[in-house]
Amino acid sequence: MKIRLKFTLATLVLATTVGSASAQVSNGDFSTAIKAPRTFNQINLASGWDNANGGTTDFYHKNARKCSNMGTSDNRLGQQAAFKGDGYAGIITYQNDKSTDLGASLKSMSAVEGSGYGKYAEYLSTKLDASLTAGKSYKFTYYVSLAENSGYAVSGFGAYFSQDALNQKSNAYIMVTPQVITSNVVDSKSNWTKISGTFTAKGGEQYVTIGVFNKPASSKAVGGGNGVNGIRAYYFVDGVSIASGVSEKDSDRDGLSDATEAQIGTDPNNPDTDGDGLNDGEEVTGQDNASTTVVASMTSDPKNACDPIKTGGDCDADGDGLTNAQEAKLGTNPNNVDSDGDGVNDKMDECPMIPGTEKGCPEIDNSGVDTDKDGLSDAMETKIGTNPKNPDSDGDGLNDGEEVLGKDSPSTELVASKKSDPKNPCDPINIGGDCDSDGDGLTNDQEAKLGTNPNNPDTDGDTVKDKVDHCPLDAGTVAAAGCPLDEELLAQIKNASEHIYFNSGKSTIKSESFADLDKLSAIFKAHTEVKASIEGHTDSQGNDEMNLNLSKARAKAVKDYLVKKGVDANHLSSEGYGETKPVATNETSTGRAKNRRVIVQTTMYKAK
Known part of the structure; x- marks a missing residue:
């Protein structure tokens, strides 16, 4: 019954977002030519x-x-x-x-x-x-x-x-x-x-x-x-x-329209209604956002933090008596009742990550040669499967003896609550690039690339988990998928940035730019959490020093205009780069026109 319900939800979403794909424009990019044109009217x-x-x-x-x-x-x-x-x-x-x-x-x-x-x-x-x-x-x-x-x-x-x-x-x-x-x-x-x-x-x-x-x-x-x-x-x-089959409004950008979310009971302003680290669209369709392929076995309930069972700290995925959060701390497998395969249930196993006998722990015989000086004898390491010539078999920063014995080597006293798996770089869970230390659905390596905190599921503190946060380093709103500015405002900023004009060779702003600059000031005054930088650029024509000074003066003129309109000066910065950052060739007039620009950049919008 559960799979049937999930498939129905997925089908419902696709019915509202995907239409017939048969109506298409062939050669919409004009690449296919019967033969190359030689003159006009062809x-x-x-x-x-x-x-x-x-x-x-x-x-x-x-x-x-x-x-x-x-x-x-x-x-x-x-x-x-x-x-x-x-x-x-x-x-x-x-x-x-x-x-x-x-x-x-x-x-x-x-x-x-x-x-x-x-x-x-x-x-x-x-x-x-x-x-x-x-x-x-x-x-x-x-x-x-x-x-x-x-x-x-x-x-x-x-x-x-x-x-x-x-x-x-x-x-x-x-x-x-x-x-x-x-x-x-x-x-x-x-x-x-x-x-x-x-x-x-x-x-x-x-x-x-x-x-x-x-x-x-x-x-x-x-x-x-x-x-x-x-x-x-x-x-x-x-x-x-x-x-x-154009999609309806999707306020939280989770891949489900607001109408669909209202129908199935999820929050249209929260991309992860049940807080399990997967956005609602991924759970309902079983695929990444906007997918049109339903895989019923991969779908899950977007209102149940324990479905899919591999996520959700308060769930007990394998029914061994330990919640997923407890297993994460122990380093055991939340989907296996006996992580080390020694016949002792993880909850009852005092050494749940090391095969053993009595109470799940191996017999302690730590005498003999210890080649790698990690506090475990070579015989002991051979028995438990670690490398007797490598003091840190799993490369997690703790030597094998510390992990197996639960305290500094060479003690032979087992402290179950402190032990970890010497063959698992994700145990302890706060170490290892392939691990997910904070349980937000992103590995530590992925978080390092994003710049997010691997030990905090919500780095910017805006209540949207890093995995589903479109702006994980900038606090925003749930409705805007974690961003301080929604797509419409970003588009307005970009458009205004492209319509700032100056008198030739001067830093005097032309009057036709005022309407767009006024739109910018209104946005920045309404969103005081956003900071913006204003950059001036020129083409390569003329004297380098004059170009640099002109670009600086024009960027400052835009900043001064916005401040005059009421934008906090502390939230704005201006800089000129002259001809040093071209976005096109300076060999053609079109390229030079692209390079002569003043752009406004926020933490959410990067102009090219």
Whole structure:
């Protein structure tokens, strides 16, 4: 009955988090090319992709000839590397051509005055591997990057799903209501911006079209762009994917949705409801978080600290009369009633880790040669299985005599309460890299790598055990899986960090940065437990000393702004590194743009 119940729980969770996996986007990274592109308007050379209107959608691939200028990382519109794979698409989403003759401009690749058109837009479309299922929820995602040689940026990126392929003859905006749409202006020329949204399918949709529909809600001049490109918003598109059966809200990030936890009775704000060192998702599914494979024999009750029986200090896994916690102190096996196999139950065995006779202890005959000087004769060591030529057979820092006799050698008096296993490096349990000294589910070696305390199951003292704590060194909340900041706030910090602008060659912050900096100040004032560092960086152009001083001044300007807005100055630090920490090559303008940055880092967010 127990296994049947567990399997039902696991099946329930998977039913709420996993949908049909058949609806997929083939060639979403544009790696598969029928042949390498040689010029513009060749999106049909990307396997599975095509235009959706009369526009001239472009395809870029790493195998394109250099002379064609249609490669990734270096082409006619910019130097952006692919987000994923070997290629990407390129589309015009806006053209401020009120005073430009579109036909003449397209032919000459330079602005030609004229009456203007104002409706030109490009799209790309593909057929899904399978049609969508009515009533199912889907999450659609793709990434865009504003081309370096582009003078405008727009909002309104979206995706439209249809039963039949769109094939508008004109090159004007497609006038439909997309199921996925975003409202923010995408103006980053150095990074890929994620476009994502969820929707419920009507059923039968098998084509998706990507672009800006019904004309962009807003546009802005961003500078840059030569000739006709200076009046365009041109974007690279990559990393297209769709996922079905989108998971519901998971507040504690344990792999179970809040709705599922309410249904099965676990705490949606505590990733380890029963405190046994395994998060609720691992117990219910029998696998690591987000697994879609159920192994019934591995599932356990997330509300019972004694299930699985190998964990839980107050449990008696093997029924020998000793709790798991007591066995951990003794060094005995909590899943074996007779750890040393001498026929005496561990609870009754005065030497539970050393085979013996009377009361479970070996007969003491410690006379004779003691080669390794550990207090045990060679004959004795041969009898109990330790190495007579190694005073510390298990390498735990205690010599064999100390462990077997329970006190300093060469005494022959047995003190059962102090003895330990001379062949087990985890006995005493507070020593040994493969041991779990504090019973939190992490070995001492794992804790050493994490920097957590191997003798404290909750290093940062926030009531979330180290194994399930996403931020084990920073006290946080149970609801945020042990972190002081949740994913949404981290995303806001990262986004704001990427939109701090300065006047050229100066440390004066531009006014368009104020809104994002105000968001940062609000977050830091609301979370006084968080400290942040502000780093200034430059590219390699110009004098090294001037670059260093400029980076320091810009970082300090950001700190001063936040302090002026009410953030505790003691929680902020600023430093400039000049050109010493590049994140991209300084050989291209795109790389240099990435290197010119001011980033805000907290204990939870590390910018690249």
